[in-house]
Structures are given as C-alpha cells and as structure tokens.
Amino acid sequence: MSKPVSALNGAQFHGIAEVRDLGLQGMITLRGDLTKPKLKSAVKSVTGLALPKTGGILSDETGSVAWMSPDELLLLVPYAEVDAHLATLQKDLAKEHSLAVNVSDARAMFSLSGPKAREVLAKLVPVDLSPGAFEPGMMRRTRMAQVAAAFWMMDEDTFHIICFRSVARYVFDLLTVAAQEGSEVNAF
Amino acid sequence: MLMLECPYCGVTADETELSPGGEAHLTRFGPGASDDEFHDYLFMRENPKGVHFERWRHAYGCGKWFHAARATDTLEVFGTYPAQTTKPPQEILDKISAKRPGWTWRDLK
CATH class of the missing domain: 3.30.1360.120 (Probable tRNA modification gtpase trme; domain 1)
Structure with missing residues (x-):
C-alpha cells in the first residue's frame, strides 16, 4: 500500500x-431524508453531534457535521476513522433510503x-x-x-x-x- | 447583476452561482400527443418584455432546481419558489399584480 x-x-x-x-481529512457524504429520526441518531452515533440547521455547521474537537443541501450532509471525521464510521452508518441506515460515501480522497x-x-x-x-x-x-x-x-x-x-x-x-x-x-x- | 434567493438554502445567490434552465411551467407533451402539441412543447417559448417565469438551478450551492418570477426589462425579482409545483404560488401572483397591473404571461394574469 x-x-x-x-x-x-x-x-x-x-x-x-x-x-x-x-x-488528510476524513469526509463522508451522507444523503437521505434529513427529517428521519433514524438518520439523526446515526449522525449522532458517528460524530456525537446533532444535525445542523439549514446552511449551518456544527463542530466539536474531533469533527463536524455540515449542511450541504436539503438532503445532504458532510461529516468531517478523523481520516483514520472513516471506514469504521462508514460501516456504522451503513448498518444504522440499512433500512433507510440513504447513501453514505467516503469522499476523503x-x-x-x-x-x-x-x-x-x-x-x-x-x-x-x-x-x-x-x-x-x-x-x-x-x-x-x-x-x-x-x-x-x-x-x-x-x-x-x-x-x-x-x-x-x-x-x-x-x-x-x-x-x-x-x-x-x-x-x-x-x-x- | 441578477441575484436570486434560493428557496431551499435561503442563500441570496449571485447569477454566477446559478445556472439558467429556461422557461418554467412547461407542460410535457410526449407519446400520444399530437404533432402540433409536441411542436409547441419543443419550440414555442415565451420571450416577454416584462414579467417572466423561469427555472434556475443553484448549481454551485445546494444543487437544487427552483423557479423565479422576475421582470426581464428591469431585472426586478418578484420572488422565488420551489420547483415542486405546476403553477406559481398565489402570493407571488398577487405581488406581481400589485406592481404591474394588467400583466399577462401565457394563461396567467
């Protein structure tokens, strides 16, 4: 490698x-219905943050959640943790119409x-x-x-x-x- | 400079951040339509001096399509509204009527 x-x-x-x-900065694009509680809790479990309001971004020491469009979020997480977070998201949102992709690189x-x-x-x-x-x-x-x-x-x-x-x-x-x-x- | 407020993200976007999508509220005539209807759908567009309804896309922003009501002669913007509709909302029509009595656009007035 x-x-x-x-x-x-x-x-x-x-x-x-x-x-x-x-x-290097880990970035995950997450698309889906932002009003769904499932999506909110998935974002919370990965980043520890709530959903930002329209046009906003929420941050803490390790990462951020940014509002990209009415059905899209950008999650900023440490580069090395992207794969683990992606697996969590895909498991949590398996039954939701959604998409989580690693766009870090x-x-x-x-x-x-x-x-x-x-x-x-x-x-x-x-x-x-x-x-x-x-x-x-x-x-x-x-x-x-x-x-x-x-x-x-x-x-x-x-x-x-x-x-x-x-x-x-x-x-x-x-x-x-x-x-x-x-x-x-x-x-x- | 034309500036439109994106109804999805609330941003007042400069024209250079948007891409134009032509006339709004077209009725799609496809399979089963007469040749005349299909011809009009394909080619016949309004080209008004005054009130016009257009589609725009917030291309460099949230990426969503929306509609705008504006005047082509003064660049005055009467309002923008989401694209999930087949006709302009009444409040925007009322606003245009207040500012431009007697306006018409296709079958709207």
Missing part, C-alpha cells in the same frame, strides 16, 4: 493571511487564517463576508473564481475551505494571489 497524502502535502503560504493545506481542505482572512476570501467568492453577515457556525457552498468550493469559519480569523482534489493547486494559487503582500483592501 502506498502512503496516503493530501493533494498539496501541507503546502503553506504567508502573506497578508496564512494559507495552509490541512493534510476526492477533496482538498485548506485553512485561511489571520486578521485579513475575511477580505482575502471576499476577493474570490460572490458572498457577503462582512462581520455579521457571515459568522462561525455558517456553511456556504459557492463558487471560488471558476471552481466549486465550500467554506466555514472556525473562529473570527480562520476559514476552512474545501474543494475538489483535482483543483487543489488552482484553489491554493488563487488564495496565495489574493493573500499576497500589499494587497490589503481594508474593506471590513
């Missing part, structure tokens, strides 16, 4: 904000941090990122320049961004250009 590595293997950039490839995940993180990201996405309009606890799937991406805030100065692995270099380059020295806009 070859050793798994993330798309950019921990690449970093320091400009007006810090961009970092976050390495199909994605890349970045962090964008620093006091200027908001305005760096605001250069790239058609989303109102002003304080008050976008806050920790919110999940947003959108377009980042020319590719699909999703992001949420860990705290006031830190974004986590996910995209498809095939466009990881593109997204990293976008972020580094947007975060280059001297490119402050001071919009917020």
